[in-house]
Amino acid sequence: MFNFTLLTKALILTSLTIMASTHAEILLTGEIKQGGLVVGKTQSGSTVTLNNESLTVSKHGDYVFGFGRDDNKQYKLVITQPNGEIEQRIITPKKRSYKEQRIEGIAKNIMQPNPKAVARSKKDSSQIKAARKISSDLTSFSNGFIAPIEGIITGVYGSRRIYNGVKKRPHFGLDYAGKTGDPVKAPASGEILLFVPDMFYSGGTMIIDHGQGVTSTFLHLSKAYVKVGDKVDQGQVIAAVGQSGRATGPHLDWRINWFNTKIDPAFVLKIMPIH
Numbered sequence: 028m029f030n031f032t033l034l035t036k037a038l039i040l041t042s043l044t045i046m047a048s049t050h051a052e053i054l055l056t057g058e059i060k061q062g063g064l065v066v067g068k069t070q071s072g073s074t075v076t077l078n079n080e081s082l083t084v085s086k087h088g089d090y091v092f093g094f095g096r097d098d099n100k101q102y103k104l105v106i107t108q109p110n111g112e113i114e115q116r117i118i119t120p121k122k123r124s125y126k127e128q129r130i131e132g133i134a135k136n137i138m139q140p141n142p143k144a145v146a147r148s149k150k151d152s153s154q155i156k157a158a159r160k161i162s163s164d165l166t167s168f169s170n171g172f173i174a175p176i177e178g179i180i181t182g183v184y185g186s187r188r189i190y191n192g193v194k195k196r197p198h199f200g201l202d203y204a205g206k207t208g209d210p211v212k213a214p215a216s217g218e219i220l221l222f223v224p225d226m227f228y229s230g231g232t233m234i235i236d237h238g239q240g241v242t243s244t245f246l247h248l249s250k251a252y253v254k255v256g257d258k259v260d261q262g263q264v265i266a267a268v269g270q271s272g273r274a275t276g277p278h279l280d281w282r283i284n285w286f287n288t289k290i291d292p293a294f295v296l297k298i299m300p301i302h
């Protein structure tokens with residue numbers, strides 16, 4: 028049986044693709060991979076959707092989106108310019124494979140927390156979730172990121188973690204070796220959204236807003252040099268390395284989020300600003 032409707036649809040799709048390719052290229056920077064953060068730049072006044080969901084676009088045309096650790100969806104990015112011209116692109120994050128990491132010597136009270144500690148850690152994570160929901164109009168994410176300290180990398184994003192022989196959630200941070208008191212710099216400018224000195228798992232915990240749902244989180248800190256609401260510049264010393272919470276020694280655990288989506292910090296270090 029010949030299906031005329033399908034054929035017509037196919038022809039329309041093909042001609043749309045050809046039309047789209049004659050228009051200006053979609054400008055994107057970042058990794059189109061699982062755990063990647065993608066920064067886009069378009070004409071001011073454009074609207075941008077990702078799978079029909081609107082993304083925030085700054086007055087200079089900056090926008091951002093990201094992919095989770097196991098994201099294997101296909102995305103359609105559609106940009107509608109102020110003159111009505113439409114550009115679109117199909118984006119599929121590339122699959123990655125992740126390492127396994129065994130960690131021994133975690134204290135018993137942390138491996139099997141008592142009810143009080145469980146309640147505490149629930150409160151901690153709801154505070155963290157609330158901070159990561161915020162979407163400000165900052166656009167610091169579009170200027171690139173620097174490493175927060177110069178230590179050796181001891182833990183990577185996505186690795187499956189086995190604590191004292193027990194399988195736990197994957198690790199989502201980039202861990203740097205360091206000494207207690209070592210200065211931690213802001214990887215990009217922004218505003219301090221949260222600092223709690225003693226969360227159950229993550230100890231001294233700080234979150235910086237880089238705009239449009241992009242945040243940095245730092246765990247196990249021993250000290251904060253800034254407070255909630257402070258504006259910080261890229262490279263500014265904001266905190267000190269520590270070993271508070273679930274840590275076997277002093278180190279810095281740096282995380283990047285796009286809202287609730289956990290991004291690989293190693294990828295954001297490679298983002299080149301679009302000018």
Ligand SMILES: [Zn+2]
Nearest residue numbers: 182200202280
């Ligand atoms: Zn870590």
